[in-house]
Amino acid sequence: MDELDRRIVNALQGGFPICERPFAVAAEGLGIEEATLIARLAALREAGVLSRFGPLWKAEGLGGAVTLAAMAVPPDRFEAVTALVNAHPEVAHNYERTHRLNMWFVLATETPQGIDAAIQAIEAETGIPVLNMPREAEYHVGLRLEA
Amino acid sequence: MDEADRRIVAATQDGLPLLPRPYHAVAEATGLPPGEVMARMERLLAEGAIRRIGAVPNHYALGYRFNGMAVWDVEDARVDALGARIAALGLSSHCYRRPRHPPAWSYNLFTMVHGRTREEALGAVEEIAAVLGDAVRAREVLFSTRILKKTGLRLAG
Structure with a gap:
């Protein structure tokens, strides 16, 4: 990543225009050519610096549902339970965290009922209670990660 | 959210095509006119169904370990x-x-x-x-x- 890559990542974490030639508009703001911006974004995506470039959709607006769930997994069963949980396609992200509740995963389903069904299936397969922690309120954040 | 909106979601949830006219490419993929794709996305952004449009960085790749x-x-x-x-x-x-x-x-x-x-x-x-x-x-x-x-x-x- 060079200085231009950093400027691109810092400037374009939101506000990408909706118009016929949006890359040309964004490039002008950065003082570069449209083709340069497109090539840089493609390289950043290829290198994994960007996981994506485009709209960030909110699941609830689409009729789907998302929740955060947590489990206290006994350490000696951790790998086996990870495999059981990850096998569910509804599990989008799963993290090991430093806590007695040591497994935290995001469930995303096409319908709200899908969340309950996935939680019940995971509890039945693992024998471990799943704590369901859906968002009750979302506070608007302004953070942009600095590259 | 209607059927056309859902087609736009399906066509863009992995990202916009990195082409000079990305919304025209979305129009082609969805069978909608480009002007309608853009108008619908403006509305979905205003309504909050789209949180934002732009670069989604990988925290770890930026050094945020x-x-x-x-x-x-x-x-x-x-x-x-x-x-x-x-x-x-x-x-x-x-x-x-x-x-x-x-x-x-x-x-x-x-x-x-x-x-x-x-x-x-x-x-x-x-x-x-x-x-x-x-x-x-x-x-x-x-x-x-x-x-x-x-x-x-x-x-x-």
């Missing part, structure tokens, strides 16, 4: 006002209120903080703590020690 979930037990009567203030600080990438599950879990405010060092992430936690003040009864920071799975959220198509 210390990603902490700072959780707080905040008085119910004050949590919404304080949550809005915490979010506006620009220190956390997500700020949500979630249900408690006593006795296993007593925290109702969740903030994600990121740092290139552990100290940087914990510094953000202290700045948040200063704003929350005496409304906090207890808090913890849960760092992620391993990514067990990470796929994009797939919502349609």
